[in-house]
Amino acid sequence: xxxxxxxxxxxxxxxxxxxxxxxxxxxxxxxxxxxxxxxxxxxxxxxxxxxxxxxxxxxxxxxxxxxxxxxxxxxxxxxxxxxxxxxxxxxxxxxxxxxxxxxxxxxxxxxxxxxxxxxxxxxxxxxx
Amino acid sequence: xxxxxxxxxxxxxxxxxxxxxxxxxxxxxxxxxxxxxxxxxxxxxxxxxxxxxxxxxxxxxxxxxxxxxxxxxxxxxxxxxx
Numbered sequence: 343x344x345x346x347x348x349x350x351x352x353x354x355x356x357x358x359x360x361x362x363x364x365x366x367x368x369x370x371x372x373x374x375x376x377x378x379x380x381x382x383x384x385x386x387x388x389x390x391x392x393x394x395x396x397x398x399x400x401x402x403x404x405x406x407x408x409x410x411x412x413x414x415x416x417x418x419x420x421x422x423x424x425x426x427x428x429x430x431x432x433x434x435x436x437x438x439x440x441x442x443x444x445x446x447x448x449x450x451x452x453x454x455x456x457x458x459x460x461x462x463x464x465x466x467x468x469x470x
Numbered sequence: 471x472x473x474x475x476x477x478x479x480x481x482x483x484x485x486x487x488x489x490x491x492x493x494x495x496x497x498x499x500x501x502x503x504x505x506x507x508x509x510x511x512x513x514x515x516x517x518x519x520x521x522x523x524x525x526x527x528x529x530x531x532x533x534x535x536x537x538x539x540x541x542x543x544x545x546x547x548x549x550x551x552x
Contacts, residue, residue, distance in 0.1 A: 346539050356535035359528040451521075 343426045343433045344402045348372040358382070367391075372399055378407060390414070402426065418446040473508065 346352045350368040358365060362385030369379040378394035394409030405424040411417045421440040426433050441447045474484040488508060491497045495514040499506050 343540065345543065346536055352539055352543075355539050356532055358532060358535065361531065 343435060344405070347405060347424060348399075353380070360384075372396060374398060378409060418442070418450055420450070 346356065348370055349372075350370045353370060354365045354368045357380065359382070364383050365380055366383055367379065367381035369377055371377050374396055376396040378396065379391065381389060381391040383389040390411065390413050392409055392411045394407050396405070396407045398404065398406040403426055406422070407424075408419050408421050410419050418441055423438045423440075425436045427436070428434075441450055473488070474481050477484065479487075488497065488499065488506075492499055492508075495511055496518075497508045497514075498511045499508050
């Protein structure tokens with residue numbers, strides 16, 4: 343699970359969202375201060391990207407990073423802690439996203455909404 | 471009072487939370503004597519549900535793919551194809 347969240351070749355295989363989306367560019371420098379850059383291309387040739395930085399890494403168990411999405415305007419910095427804990431035969435993954443304040447969170451949700459609508463329209467286009 | 475009962479939170483704190491929910495259009499409150507009954511605001515909840523549905527679908531697809539990636543890693547012969 344840790345590898346699937348930190349190694350570019352693995353991330354490119356699954357972190358894609360709606361069908362038809364690919365990730366031609368995936369930079370993931372898994373060390374404190376290392377850069378993150380994911381670029382997605384939607385079926386119609388348009389795309390969007392995300393940048394971020396790793397803050398803390400505990401191999402196999404924990405990742406702390408910040409990220410922002412460009413749609414194309416950047417969303418507020420999202421501070422994300424991802425934990426992987428053994429759970430029976432599998433792994434329990436816990437993600438905690440923290441935004442600096444309530445006002446930022448509102449803006450984030452508004453952007454997410456817009457983005458969600460965009461994804462819906464993209465899917466709708468593919469159905470017509 | 472009824473709404474506060476399940477939570478380890480003071481009545482004023484619950485009232486503040488309800489005020490935020492009301493301001494966000496997620497609940498509707500009315501006055502009934504000294505009581506302030508609340509109900510969910512359908513329109514507000516539906517917007518959240520639509521947004522979550524889009525996220526749910528995208529994330530479900532991602533995690534289905536992640537399962538395949540993990541299965542390939544675990545089978546041991548996935549390395550060549552990575």
